[in-house]
Amino acid sequence: MPVRSIVLASGNPGKKAEIEQLLAPFGTRVVTQVELGITEAEEPHHSFLENALAKARHASLATRLPALADDSGICVDALDGAPGVHSAYYAGREGGRAERDARNNARLLAELAGADSRAAHYECVLVLMRGPGDVRPLVASAQWRGSIAREPRGTGGFGYDPLFLPEGMAQTAAELAPAEKNRISHRGQALAKLLELLHGEP
């Protein structure tokens, strides 16, 4: 893999941990833009793809290094795809990540009270810019299908993992071992596709 050291266009430690583990076999060092003192990009919040591109471009221009950006969220059928691109701040911007996660999960449960369907999917779009002059950024995306549990369970992962029941499984995503989640998750699958694109290049 030609990319030896990349900036992760995120300050989310949960994303960093997952991506570090996924890239470990390739000897790629992951540094977050927050660790480099770069502020986060404005997100247009229209689509995962536009957000991921904006984040990767911002980090790559600011650091002059290869940049990897992830935009992801959970889309719930009965809520017309909400919270979607607003997943991180579904219940407001106040507080730290753990607080926001707990509030987001509580709001999702409340919104789904009485809903006929609890079907949902996680979605992840990854963008790799191999440098600030990259005119052909690599894009990969994946979905992870499942449903929303009646109450949160588990302490692994982050975000909506305690409520997300992957299709065909009895455990929530937060009850899976990290390596198991990475193998089947939206982020793990998107990264596998991205690595395929990267290896397929001349």
Added chain:
Amino acid sequence: MPVRSIVLASGNPGKKAEIEQLLAPFGTRVVTQVELGITEAEEPHHSFLENALAKARHASLATRLPALADDSGICVDALDGAPGVHSAYYAGREGGRAERDARNNARLLAELAGADSRAAHYECVLVLMRGPGDVRPLVASAQWRGSIAREPRGTGGFGYDPLFLPEGMAQTAAELAPAEKNRISHRGQALAKLLELLHGEP
């Protein structure tokens, strides 16, 4: 095809003519944003994909209609991929389209004087936003490989067509009949892929 009427996020009459012809079998009406009085989007000019997304988002937000955007250009090997995303304004912003095209072609010939390789490809990225709230815009891209002729020939098409010799052909793109160009061009191929994506949707 569910999209009956779309805004083309462009004021380029050459692009409009090609896309209209390509979409005619589906009964889709094409209106340009210029015809609707919408100004063109700022292009970040980093990559075809970011430009096309910015154009489609701008047109869709301004018109509240489905929007199709094309970003395209010619990438020349001996010039490290230039003019690339700068194809339209390679020789400056002054003058009308025909003047700019002629100046761009002249500059490209000058830059390539004495070059070992004249290999080049046209590239096109299309983005379809089915409305201002589309969180999953469709993206398709294609390349058209060929080389740069020693002098311009032909009056069809637009842009660098008089200089572009498609691989395996003796005619320039500007000497092809419109239907023939559309069948094999970067734009025609990208639109075929986009229609496949659209038909593959639930």
